[in-house]
Amino acid sequence: MAMLQATDIHKKFGHLKVLKGVSLQVEKGEVIAIIGPSGSGKSTLLRCLNRLERIDQGCIEIESETMAKNGPKGWAVYSDEKDIERMRRKMGMVFQNFNLFPHKSVLENLMLAPVLVNGMGKTEAEKIARELLDKVGLSFKADNYPFELSGGQQQRVAIARALTLNPSIMCFDEPTSALDPELTGEVLHVMRDLALEHMTMIVVTHEIGFAREVANRVIFMDDGLIVEQGTAEEVLLNPTQERTKSFLGTVLMAR
Amino acid sequence: MDYVLTLMPSMLKGWTVTLQIFFIVLIFALPLGVIMGIARLSTFKPLAWFMELYVWLFRGTPLLLQLLFWYFGLMAVGLRLEREMAVYVAFVLNYAAYLAEIFRSGIQSIDKGQYEAADVLGLNRKQTMSQIVLPQVFKRVMPPIGNEVINLVKDTALVYIIAMSELSRAARIHAVRDENLIPFAIAAVFYLLMTAIVQQFFKWLESKLDYYR
Numbered sequence: 257m258a259m260l261q262a263t264d265i266h267k268k269f270g271h272l273k274v275l276k277g278v279s280l281q282v283e284k285g286e287v288i289a290i291i292g293p294s295g296s297g298k299s300t301l302l303r304c305l306n307r308l309e310r311i312d313q314g315c316i317e318i319e320s321e322t323m324a325k326n327g328p329k330g331w332a333v334y335s336d337e338k339d340i341e342r343m344r345r346k347m348g349m350v351f352q353n354f355n356l357f358p359h360k361s362v363l364e365n366l367m368l369a370p371v372l373v374n375g376m377g378k379t380e381a382e383k384i385a386r387e388l389l390d391k392v393g394l395s396f397k398a399d400n401y402p403f404e405l406s407g408g409q410q411q412r413v414a415i416a417r418a419l420t421l422n423p424s425i426m427c428f429d430e431p432t433s434a435l436d437p438e439l440t441g442e443v444l445h446v447m448r449d450l451a452l453e454h455m456t457m458i459v460v461t462h463e464i465g466f467a468r469e470v471a472n473r474v475i476f477m478d479d480g481l482i483v484e485q486g487t488a489e490e491v492l493l494n495p496t497q498e499r500t501k502s503f504l505g506t507v508l509m510a511r
Numbered sequence: 512m513d514y515v516l517t518l519m520p521s522m523l524k525g526w527t528v529t530l531q532i533f534f535i536v537l538i539f540a541l542p543l544g545v546i547m548g549i550a551r552l553s554t555f556k557p558l559a560w561f562m563e564l565y566v567w568l569f570r571g572t573p574l575l576l577q578l579l580f581w582y583f584g585l586m587a588v589g590l591r592l593e594r595e596m597a598v599y600v601a602f603v604l605n606y607a608a609y610l611a612e613i614f615r616s617g618i619q620s621i622d623k624g625q626y627e628a629a630d631v632l633g634l635n636r637k638q639t640m641s642q643i644v645l646p647q648v649f650k651r652v653m654p655p656i657g658n659e660v661i662n663l664v665k666d667t668a669l670v671y672i673i674a675m676s677e678l679s680r681a682a683r684i685h686a687v688r689d690e691n692l693i694p695f696a697i698a699a700v701f702y703l704l705m706t707a708i709v710q711q712f713f714k715w716l717e718s719k720l721d722y723y724r
Binding site (some may be wrong): 308401 | 631638643
């Protein structure tokens, strides 16, 4: 059973067509890396999957439940808000800019959703929060505020926070792009650990090395379409499409 | 010095009236300002437009005229508001308009990412507003709110126009009667004392909120 199935997704911002018919199926335990030049629509695709953006046309299913599908007029129609919220709880999201809550301590950032959304008791929420902080190696920062942490530490907290609702899929939107180069390693390390635990992951990234090492499948997007996909070896080492070759050429040359 | 002491009873009495106006207006105008600031950003357009009109009207005319309207204006059409009530209504509605604008801009200054993070964590709108957005807004708007509160201390002097005996009116009465400017100087000291307290209070509040950035 597919964890997530997106079919023929179209999305426009004003007159700009950002997604021009993208289909994506994600199986349980898969780690998918989406690469491509900026403006290729890869972040928008990810944001559409958990409805941070609404799609114009297409179909999205999470664990065989329909979130949106084309209605009689050909435009996407979303399901009941309550059902959608339940489906969205299955997806954790990590942003490029971390988006931690600056006025809450690290521990409070992690306890917020379990307490407010799942109605969990504070003691239990704190226990889970501390376990997750331990997992990302930041137990000693529990009582600090986000501004007291480095970018890499903030992103690790953000990953832990996304895990508090026990999601079945983790989405990462360029998780290392806002970080200084020497800080990307610690974040990628945490993500690698998650992959080893067979977490289903969709990662929009510029880290070709990470994609090669961790992803089961690499998707190359350009101009609102999936140009090429396959194993990391296929796409990154032996691309068949000219556009993939030229993109990889530029990216690898820049290293 | 003896002269100053003879003024004190009526000056202090005026001062308590000033303080009363100050606190009552603050207690009502602050929450009203928050609500109006949120309403101004409502996705329900008629409400947002109404708030814009409201702000324009109450920020766009002198508070002095508004005072006259709520007291004499209403009286002229047969609706009599008590003197105190007219003052409270005029001040609360006027100050709420200014505060609404401050809260609106504060809310708009919060990064979109904060809303998105709350959204993907499953927080509903109310929780996002009360737990994530407003606490950060309060910190950011503290300096301009401090300005407004200091303005309010001094604006209370306007109520002399409908013959309410607050601090500045008490001073004026003595000054005219005794042909002496000392009562005004005393009033100034009282105002400076009040604004000093307000200023220190906001300094303390801002330092309290300094635990995060």
